[in-house]
């Protein structure tokens with residue numbers, strides 16, 4: 001039996017609230033963004049994280065990817081605590097857990113070409129400069145883009161292409177866990193389907209563990225094997241996606257499902273889109289080296 005790849009054990013995260021004056025007057029208060037959250041993610045799982053705005057989804061993602069430290073509790077990667085893994089430097093953890101953001105342009109340097117950005121990421125992984133050119137071509141192919149994208153700057157890309165580059169950059173690190181925080185919510189529905197399709201295929205082909213944060217329950221139901229429902233910094237319900245969405249136990253989950261326009265079952269989901277049905281310029285049919 002192998003243990004979970006990612007675990008949160010009683011993790012809380014709070015942020016200081018109020019201005020300097022409040023603090024000077026001793027009116028110090030803290031906003032609790034996560035409260036005693038425990039979660040085990042098994043290798044290869046595709047876990048959807050849902051919940052209203054402000055429920056703590058991105059805070060949880062930030063802790064899992066090592067961008068922030070918990071106020072209390074422990075985050076473990078493959079049984080090793082983050083604190084221990086990061087004692088010397090954050091490198092190893094950061095390599096193994098990668099993140100794709102809602103808008104990749106914020107994560108890309110506007111003055112650096114796609115190729116340069118990918119090259120720098122590959123250098124962090126220790127790939128020799130001679131090898132980088134090949135790997136960049138492979139990564140672009142992997143996310144369904146051609147080599148002509150390499151010299152382009154982020155603003156010269158479409159929204160869908162930028163998300164693919166965000167994904168390519170995350171994959172350049174050869175992560176074990178990928179966290180996608182609303183990766184398609186800035187895209188229109190037809191592009192959403194393509195990027196989700198790509199994410200789904202790569203997760204399978206590369207054997208990734210995926211944490212998929214979304215407000216779209218229908219999308220989560222199509223993509224994910226498990227679901228975690230968050231509210232006010234806690235997990236109110238979790239389990240196999242079809243069970244939780246089919247027979248929600250918690251009133252909050254029931255309310256979330258009831259709030260889906262036209263209902264979960266009736267809503268047209270953008271998935272599945274077969275690769276051959278996608279427009280040719282997306283090149284989803286080209287499979288790169290895994």
Ligand SMILES: Nc1ncnc2c1ncn2[C@@H]1O[C@H](COP(=O)(O)OP(=O)(O)OP(=O)(O)O)[C@@H](O)[C@H]1O
Pocket residue numbers: 015016031032033051052053054055056057058059060
């Ligand atoms: N760096 C920060 N400093 C202060 N408060 C923060 C910080 N980051 C998050 N918060 C607060 O923590 C709570 C949880 O925020 P979080 O971003 O995790 O929610 P979310 O579930 O991702 O919401 P959304 O669906 O809108 O993205 C919110 O009340 C937010 O205002």
Ligand SMILES: [Mg+2]
Pocket residue numbers: 057058059181
């Ligand atoms: Mg968020």
